[in-house]
Amino acid sequence: MDIREIYHRLKNEVAKFGVIGLIAYVIDVGIFNALLHTVLSTKPLTAKAISAVFATTFAYFGNRFWTFRNRARTSYRREYTLFFVFNALAMCIQLACLGISHYGFGFTSPLADNISGNGVGLVLSTVFRFWSYRKWVFLESDADPENSAGTK
Numbered sequence: 001m002d003i004r005e006i007y008h009r010l011k012n013e014v015a016k017f018g019v020i021g022l023i024a025y026v027i028d029v030g031i032f033n034a035l036l037h038t039v040l041s042t043k044p045l046t047a048k049a050i051s052a053v054f055a056t057t058f059a060y061f062g063n064r065f066w067t068f069r070n071r072a073r074t075s076y077r078r079e080y081t082l083f084f085v086f087n088a089l090a091m092c093i094q095l096a097c098l099g100i101s102h103y104g105f106g107f108t109s110p111l112a113d114n115i116s117g118n119g120v121g122l123v124l125s126t127v128f129r130f131w132s133y134r135k136w137v138f139l140e141s142d143a144d145p146e147n148s149a150g151t152k
Contacts, residue, residue, distance in 0.1 A: 020062035028055035068138035097121030
């Protein structure tokens with residue numbers, strides 16, 4: 001595979017990953033607000049946990065069957081578990097950015113919290129998600145003729 005093919009494949013994966021992420025974000029915010037304004041009005045953490053599970057499940061299947069569809073298939077249990085683990089780690093990245101800004105640097109305004117948590121934190125966590133999914137969740141396929149020639 002030459003550099004142009006690698007670039008083209010990576011560009012396509014990044015674009016599809018972005019689309020899936022945007023839809024998952026809308027699902028997360030939509031379900032969270034629907035629950036928060038109805039049956040879970042006094043339980044925002046429960047509402048957020050439920051919305052995150054739905055959004056993450058959508059993101060897993062969207063990435064498995066669209067973004068990374070040309071990659072090797074492993075068990076759903078393995079992929080889904082790793083997907084959730086890496087999402088949890090990515091959430092920690094966002095929380096760390098927010099915590100450092102808010103408590104470490106003393107930037108306590110709502111604008112500063114949004115910039116650090118939903119700006120810087122979101123960018124860093126998204127890069128981490130994409131990298132970790134490509135590296136550990138959705139593995140490279142051995143079906144690539146160039147990689148499997150004469151290796152059996």
